[in-house]
Amino acid sequence: MNQKKRLSAIMGAPVQADAPHQASPDASMGYAPVAGATAPSPAPEKRPAAARSMAAMWAASRPAPAEVDGAVVDLDPDLCLPSAIADRVPDVTDEAFDAFVAQIREEGQHTPILVRRHPRRDGQYEIAYGRRRTRAAKALGKPVRAVVRDLSDAELVVAQGSENLAREDLSYIERAHFARNMERAGIAREVILRAMGVHRPDLANYLAVAEAIPAPVLAAIGPAPKVGRPRWLTLADRIKAAAPGQVDIALAAPGLVGKTSDERFTMILNALAPPPPRRAKPRAETVKDARGVKFARVERSSDGMRVTLDEKAEPGFADYLAERLPEILAAYRQSKG
Known part of the structure; x- marks a missing residue:
């Protein structure tokens, strides 16, 4: 299905097939002709070069049909950039992603991603949600189905939070990570509360945990989907009490390679455990x-x-x-x- 026919199906309006035709002045301004009206035979148009140049500039400045706001379109995944406010914590052992790619290969992409036109990079887009679907499409060498909307910064993070935080596979530390990143980006607290769908005490807990875990530790562990707030707080306490260099030694342990994210968390937590108290000699x-x-x-x-x-x-x-x-x-x- 070509682009105009696809838009016709989405928007519910007939679209002529691609064929050479002469655009009327109304069509050039974005007005549709009245249904059933018979247009007079166009006379050969004679316009000076300056007028033709201005018309070309106007046509070039209008959004392409593939970018009609709210339409489902196919985009090059290389043009879809992640949101500046990260919510996911990368995991090098994400076996679920391989299964996700296989599912899209077999069944196709069921749900489109949501993007906006990138505010600083012409011709590119910023993802509100759907980064994994975009990665999967890129891995398969296919376009990614997307909805393009004009979103403000606040609308972007609220949409991002509403979609991603509703997912069961988003771990506790990823939620905390998302909250901290929004705050560091200068997002207003009220917007963060809406994006997170939480009350102020819950947000304070998320921020406290995120601030207590250094970036190198979080990068080494990953999302740890089965680890909740109490164990992250225990790890934070052990990091504070660790001897100089002890954290670096724990992160460099060769046994971490190949382990799942939850297993890496447990190994690092145990490596930072305080030594047992020495029993006094009788x-x-x-x-x-x-x-x-x-x-x-x-x-x-x-x-x-x-x-x-x-x-x-x-x-x-x-x-x-x-x-x-x-x-x-x-x-x-x-x-x-």
């Missing part, structure tokens, strides 16, 4: 009799007390003490009242 005391002879050794620890008797210094005293331990315990309890 305090040892030597017990002497009235003559200064050492007959017992007492060791105290957090678990209790150990008494070691020297049989050579006082033979038979160990048995005597063992037999009378119940009496000694009873006397102790009675002394306590």
Whole structure:
């Protein structure tokens, strides 16, 4: 289906097939002829070169049919650039993306992406949502189906948030990452709240987590889809308490290669775990009799007390003490009242 026929199906208005024709003055200004009216045979048009040049400039300045606002069109994925405010965290082990590409190869692209004409790059577009679909189309060497709309910066991020944050596969840290990126870009708090679909306390939590995780750590871990806010906060606390160089060592561990994003999170979290507390050595005391002879050794620890008797210094005293331990315990309890 050529471009005009495709637009005809989308807009519900008949469009003539591509054929040489003479444009009327009304058509050149964007007005459609009255239905059923018979147009007079056009006389040979004689216009000076300046007039023809101005007409050509006017025609060139008008949007191409493929860019009619709200229409579904095919675009070159190389011309569709990601939003300046990132919401996704890249993952080098995203196996789901390969399955996504295979699905589009077999079934086609069901849902168009949403773009606006790029505000700073002529002939290019900025993606509000649909970056994965654009990547898939590029990987397949196919055009990407898209809706082109005129969007302000605020409308772009609200559309981006409304679509992407409704997806189940957007992880907690990606939501926090999106909120932080909007704030750093100078987006008003009210717009961020609408884009995120959350209340102020929730937004404060997202921002706190995002600020607590350094960029190198986030890049090494990825989106970690199964990790929620409590474990990210635990990781943030361990990063703060880590010894100099400990974080760099954890990120450079060779065992991270080939692991999933969730597994990388767990490995880095464990690598930054504080060392177990060192158990204090038992305090040892030597017990002497009235003559200064050492007959017992007492060791105290957090678990209790150990008494070691020297049989050579006082033979038979160990048995005597063992037999009378119940009496000694009873006397102790009675002394306590």
